[in-house]
Amino acid sequence: MKQPQGEARYRRRAVKVEEAMRLVLEAAVPGRRELVPLRQAAGRRLAEAITATTDWPPFARSGLDGFAVRSADTASASPSTPATLRVVSSVAAGELASAAVAPGTAVRIMTGGPVPPGADAVVMLEQTADAWDEGLPAVHVKRAAEPGQNIAPRGEEFRCGSVIAEPGTRLRPGHVALLGTFGYADVPVYARPRVAVLATGAELLPVEAALAPGCIRDSNSAMVAALVEQCGGEALVLARVPDEPEATARALAEALALSDLIITTGGVSVGDYDVIASLLRGIEPTAGATESPSLPHTAAATGEAPAFMPAGIAPLQAQQSVSATGEAPAFMPAGTAPLPEPALPQASRLLFNKVAMRPGSPTSAAVIDGKLLLALSGNPGACFVGFELFAKPAIQRLQGAGANESLPKQVTAKLASPFEKGSPHERFVRTRLFSREGMLYADPLAFGKSSMMASIPEADGLIRLKASPEGTPADTIVDIILL
Amino acid sequence: MKQPQGEARYRRRAVKVEEAMRLVLEAAVPGRRELVPLRQAAGRRLAEAITATTDWPPFARSGLDGFAVRSADTASASPSTPATLRVVSSVAAGELASAAVAPGTAVRIMTGGPVPPGADAVVMLEQTADAWDEGLPAVHVKRAAEPGQNIAPRGEEFRCGSVIAEPGTRLRPGHVALLGTFGYADVPVYARPRVAVLATGAELLPVEAALAPGCIRDSNSAMVAALVEQCGGEALVLARVPDEPEATARALAEALALSDLIITTGGVSVGDYDVIASLLRGIEPTAGATESPSLPHTAAATGEAPAFMPAGIAPLQAQQSVSATGEAPAFMPAGTAPLPEPALPQASRLLFNKVAMRPGSPTSAAVIDGKLLLALSGNPGACFVGFELFAKPAIQRLQGAGANESLPKQVTAKLASPFEKGSPHERFVRTRLFSREGMLYADPLAFGKSSMMASIPEADGLIRLKASPEGTPADTIVDIILL
Numbered sequence: 030m031k032q033p034q035g036e037a038r039y040r041r042r043a044v045k046v047e048e049a050m051r052l053v054l055e056a057a058v059p060g061r062r063e064l065v066p067l068r069q070a071a072g073r074r075l076a077e078a079i080t081a082t083t084d085w086p087p088f089a090r091s092g093l094d095g096f097a098v099r100s101a102d103t104a105s106a107s108p109s110t111p112a113t114l115r116v117v118s119s120v121a122a123g124e125l126a127s128a129a130v131a132p133g134t135a136v137r138i139m140t141g142g143p144v145p146p147g148a149d150a151v152v153m154l155e156q157t158a159d160a161w162d163e164g165l166p167a168v169h170v171k172r173a174a175e176p177g178q179n180i181a182p183r184g185e186e187f188r189c190g191s192v193i194a195e196p197g198t199r200l201r202p203g204h205v206a207l208l209g210t211f212g213y214a215d216v217p218v219y220a221r222p223r224v225a226v227l228a229t230g231a232e233l234l235p236v237e238a239a240l241a242p243g244c245i246r247d248s249n250s251a252m253v254a255a256l257v258e259q260c261g262g263e264a265l266v267l268a269r270v271p272d273e274p275e276a277t278a279r280a281l282a283e284a285l286a287l288s289d290l291i292i293t294t295g296g297v298s299v300g301d302y303d304v305i306a307s308l309l310r311g312i313e314p315t316a317g318a319t320e321s322p323s324l325p326h327t328a329a330a331t332g333e334a335p336a337f338m339p340a341g342i343a344p345l346q347a348q349q350s351v352s353a354t355g356e357a358p359a360f361m362p363a364g365t366a367p368l369p370e371p372a373l374p375q376a377s378r379l380l381f382n383k384v385a386m387r388p389g390s391p392t393s394a395a396v397i398d399g400k401l402l403l404a405l406s407g408n409p410g411a412c413f414v415g416f417e418l419f420a421k422p423a424i425q426r427l428q429g430a431g432a433n434e435s436l437p438k439q440v441t442a443k444l445a446s447p448f449e450k451g452s453p454h455e456r457f458v459r460t461r462l463f464s465r466e467g468m469l470y471a472d473p474l475a476f477g478k479s480s481m482m483a484s485i486p487e488a489d490g491l492i493r494l495k496a497s498p499e500g501t502p503a504d505t506i507v508d509i510i511l512l
Numbered sequence: 513m514k515q516p517q518g519e520a521r522y523r524r525r526a527v528k529v530e531e532a533m534r535l536v537l538e539a540a541v542p543g544r545r546e547l548v549p550l551r552q553a554a555g556r557r558l559a560e561a562i563t564a565t566t567d568w569p570p571f572a573r574s575g576l577d578g579f580a581v582r583s584a585d586t587a588s589a590s591p592s593t594p595a596t597l598r599v600v601s602s603v604a605a606g607e608l609a610s611a612a613v614a615p616g617t618a619v620r621i622m623t624g625g626p627v628p629p630g631a632d633a634v635v636m637l638e639q640t641a642d643a644w645d646e647g648l649p650a651v652h653v654k655r656a657a658e659p660g661q662n663i664a665p666r667g668e669e670f671r672c673g674s675v676i677a678e679p680g681t682r683l684r685p686g687h688v689a690l691l692g693t694f695g696y697a698d699v700p701v702y703a704r705p706r707v708a709v710l711a712t713g714a715e716l717l718p719v720e721a722a723l724a725p726g727c728i729r730d731s732n733s734a735m736v737a738a739l740v741e742q743c744g745g746e747a748l749v750l751a752r753v754p755d756e757p758e759a760t761a762r763a764l765a766e767a768l769a770l771s772d773l774i775i776t777t778g779g780v781s782v783g784d785y786d787v788i789a790s791l792l793r794g795i796e797p798t799a800g801a802t803e804s805p806s807l808p809h810t811a812a813a814t815g816e817a818p819a820f821m822p823a824g825i826a827p828l829q830a831q832q833s834v835s836a837t838g839e840a841p842a843f844m845p846a847g848t849a850p851l852p853e854p855a856l857p858q859a860s861r862l863l864f865n866k867v868a869m870r871p872g873s874p875t876s877a878a879v880i881d882g883k884l885l886l887a888l889s890g891n892p893g894a895c896f897v898g899f900e901l902f903a904k905p906a907i908q909r910l911q912g913a914g915a916n917e918s919l920p921k922q923v924t925a926k927l928a929s930p931f932e933k934g935s936p937h938e939r940f941v942r943t944r945l946f947s948r949e950g951m952l953y954a955d956p957l958a959f960g961k962s963s964m965m966a967s968i969p970e971a972d973g974l975i976r977l978k979a980s981p982e983g984t985p986a987d988t989i990v991d992i993i994l995l
Contacts (some may be wrong), residue, residue: 067719067734068734068737068747068749070738071738071741071742072742083723086728086963087723087728088725088726090963092961092963093781094781094782094783094784119784120726121714121715121755121783121784121785122713122714122715122726122755122785123713123714123715123716123726123727123754124714124715124726125725125726137784139783139784139785140781140783140890140891141713141715141728141890142715142726143725143726154782154783155782181961181963181964185964186964186965186966187966194969201738201968201969202735202736202738202739202742202896202968202969203735203896203965203967203968203969203970203971204969205731205734205735205737205738206731206732206734206735206892206896206965206968207731207965207966207968207969208719208731208734209719209729209730209731209732209733209734209735210728210729210731210965211729212719212720212721212722212723212729213719214719214720230605230606230624231604231605231606231607232604232605232606232607232624232625233606236550236691236692236695236696236697237695237697238695239695240566240570240695242571242608242626243571243603243605243606243607243608243625243626244606245569245570245624245693246692246693246694246695247692248688248689248690248691248692248693249689249692250692251550251551251688251689251691251692252685252686252688252689252692253685254551254688255553255554255684255685255688256685258554259554259555259685264551266551271606272604272605298576298577298623299577299637299638300577300604300622300623300637301577301602301604301620301622302604302605302622407623407624408623409689413685413686413689440946440947440952441947441948441949441950442947442950443950463923464923464924464925464952465924466924466989467924467925467926467951467952467953467989468950468951468952469923469947469950469951469952470950478575478664480569480573480575480664481664481668481669482568482669482686482689482690482693483669483670483690484686485684485685485686485689485690486677486684486685486686486687486690487686488686506949506950
């Protein structure tokens, strides 16, 4: 796929966000399974359906402390004429009663104790009084008991064999309680996907380095690793790579060997050194380049506005970056050869290299040797949005979540203040959420430009604003992706 | 504090939920601090304020790929009469330009590159065209550039020294990005509180055991451990203890030595074997028992309805469980002596042993040797509610969260269906939340009885229903504690 460098870099077909999500989820196949001890199961996703191994409760249980009685014995009880029942036994939780409840008798019972044979109701301790009946211990019951009162019958919550959670379910503390109840000391779950995190960019310094002129520290790797682990993945942070195709290809090969999913940041745009974009061009699946290698492909030719093109500006890419003589692009710094088309494994296919959204339109995805590569923008804000839209669903799916359940969780809310800026594509705006009288409000956060980080920690959600030449007025009902 | 067993067990003053939360938070003092590598900082809480160590951005950065220009040079540019600027240099991210932008010139610049001296605007690559000027590389700019366009000026987001996060802040992935940006390779955080989890109950089997008659498996320990870790604590699950004061006192001593906070489940009610309740009576701070040891204290005497008492039923406890002759309570199983008053360390004080709420009214709390003990109900549903209301705030506070920030996060929602049951105290009902046209709805979950587990994993929140003799109609605006 040798092709001129400058020509192809703009020839990107933007896919809609939903379509991009679909493509990513199709490529993310649930993977390895393992058994983990119950104590480590919370947050993991089930690899198999879990069933009740017994009726639950396993026996009729008393819901409180009191007396097990035959309700018929109390039918005419009142405070002035209490029923007097001989107390024949006592049963604590963990015990069985030594005697059944025969007519005219009662058994003292504690919370959780098995209701003895013969009894069909439990009377709360506080509604009884000690008594003596012919010198033997007895109890006064001052009100008629309803049959079944304060008894949890066997199987009330679960029948033996019924499914308590389906494969793919993310285990919450409440599931852990159920698993414990039904004796699952070990739990079959999907393994945590190993996610390689690779930052590209010649300007990136390690976090511990002093700043150098023109350079910044790599903050995306640590942020993405934290996001990966938040949604159940295991992050493998690889060293940063400069904008060099050979080094990047080597790092990707290493990532492929180590991981189930690769997330890169940076290098996806249209710059001369956008190495990931360059790599992905090598596996572009559309036939355009090989069918008509000499034709300048422009955004106009495909009927699509380029990502960063305000309305009313004619696309100019065809003339740009490659001269008419096929020379290398002008303005390469001295000593830097143009990027050669780097080699990715044969079994690679591009899923998309542009998404109709702001920020993060150059977000790209491919399948390389059967593994998903998500190439996020290097701009922290765009990187964050790309992660929530594509990486998080992929990581959920790799853990066995259903395709629909893997998608971002959305609610609707009312826009608390206007968002003035229009956008040719769907826009994702960081927001803080609050509720008032049951209505959920979304307040767009300042400092939301894609390069900006300041508002990322404050965001509870992302407002999805539809493409519109104008902004969006306050009080509009908008979709919100919950973070 | 030797006192008759049966007499004191009902003498409990119910505190309101808010008061109980306040007492718990007062007793939870933020603890140990440590430095952790940035990669492990997400989810932890800051022990010190974090400040920007440099202006951010540290230099004027280009927001996209294009040309750095002097905007004045483009003032009269139009598609028909473009400005032609000589391209004198190129600057990638991580580099510095080798030339300043003099009048009539431009510098090719990549996303993130430092804007060279002289330039005050960046023109998007797609809005330019390659050109030649007297045989030298040049660029056509077809539209006037606004001063400052596509440039993030130095310090736009942060000024050096400004606070980016206060102590107690829970670090989210966005904070991790900021910490990386400002060179925090290690981060000062509060240590994860060590939380001992101790289940009481003679009926409890380990999870791996086969069921025995009258017994159930201990599901609370694993559930509570999962909840502890979900909110940042480190759970130490101790072996189950039977309902014996000596064994329980020993286990509590072990827990005190190992942990920053102790959570027990079970044994807090009014039954004959409620060992935790019995232990806490030994440190009851009110003088009632010693002042008038021979007087039967009843709920009526304190003007307060007992926890499980339906309206209209007179309290009967005074006569119950201790005979007029001061004998041991009747109906103890053969071979089991009445519980002696067990000993807790002298430096202990009870915070409360009853809360005006459903479920979980016997939920109790104490401070023992300076450490907080939270005694939750053994009923899984009540245990879960008690954890969310008291244990989670305590664990947040131990990690340095502010007292208000430690409280459960609340929103308002509209009740989607009526809740028929009234309650003499505030009631917490598990609910699923959904939104429609911006309105948040809370749908109470079935299987919500305090003994029931089935709905715990499904719950997104707890509806707080005010005390009311009737139920609560649909469409009522209710407070929701988010889970």
